[in-house]
Amino acid sequence: MAQTQVVTDQGIGELILLWREEPASGMESIVCLDNATVVTAAVGSTFASPGSTSAHHTDSGLLLAAIDTVAGDTTNTAGDTILFDHIFTATATKNVAGIHVCNNDDDVAFIECGFNAVLAMESGDTLTIDGQSTIDQA
Amino acid sequence: MTDRNVSFTRATTAGGGAKVSLPGTLRNGICVDCNVKMEVREVWIDTKRTVDGEVVVTPKQVNRPVCPICGEMKGQLIVRTTPIPKPKPPEGIKPKDFRKFIKDSLLLDILSSYHTRRVAFANANRPEIKEIPERYRTGEPSPKTLWQAVKAIIGLRYTICKI
Secondary structure, three states: OOEEEEEOHHHHHHHHHHHOOOOOOOEEEEEEEEOOOOOOOOOOOOOOOOHHHOEEOOOOOOOOEEOOEEEEEOOOOOOOEEEEEEEEEOOOOEEEEEEEEEEOOOOOEEEEEEEEEEEEEOOOOEEEEEEEEEEEOO | OOOOOOOOOOOOOOOOEEEEEOOEEEEEEEEOOOOOEOEEEEEEEEEEEEEOOEEEEEEEEEEEEEOOOOOOOOEEEEEEOOEOOOOOOOOOOOHHHHHHHHHHHHHHHHHHHHHHHHHHHHHHOOOOOOOOOHHHHHOOOOOOOHHHHHHHHHHHHOHHHOO
16 A cells, blocks of 8 residues: 555645635644554545544554644745644554644644554654645646 | 655645645664664754744754763664655546556556555564665665566565565
8 A cells, every 4th residue: 555645625625714714724733643554545534534444643642742843835836835844752652554734723634644554663763754735736 | 854755756646736745754762873772851842833924933842762872862764654646647638648647557556565565564674673775764766667666576575685
């Protein structure tokens, strides 16, 4: 299974809310997905219902946390990219199958990612996420 | 911004739209420089956000493995995942467009298979347990052609070829 990553329908819906000048939320938090098998990212996934019937980790350093760095950038047209970096430190042996990038109200998953294979993390291991999302015409 | 996988930056969808690239880097708790076990400590880091065009830096306390000798917070690389993009749709209805699309799809499928096996292999052979070729941990260089990808999978499948 390939590593899969998508901007979810929920994420696009939140972006359109912003364009319509309705209350919308921004990218704020990140959480690891718990699954014993590989996760396939799906556009229909939501914060409450991650892809491949995964669950959010709720402990051991892999739980929902504020993203370390969120910054704007340019790939093709000015300001078309958002960069986000985060480091998780595991405090117990856990499987990580993917991640969710979420909003500041912790009720919307903007991005879902399922890794190439399930990562078996042990206490003291770190997982660095170097994310990039671009919305452009190219 | 560290460890960004810059050599494989094709997006997940072809054409305009929303594209995501999310490589993950897994490291163990052994200092990359001193080769000693690091201790998980509470440290202060600077979180950065862009607000109204200005970068706002806020300190945050987090758990990080820290080397007791050099103070470095970087462990040995276990594995780096590789995002695989979807193939570009055919640009026209000519047979050559479809041939190209089928060729690209095949390559990406075999490439996916290689990276899936590579990540599982590197993850099962952590650096503190077994030394394996660096290309299986980093995913670089990634195969560029069908033949290279098939060869790389054969290399991963048979133990004697992994060296």
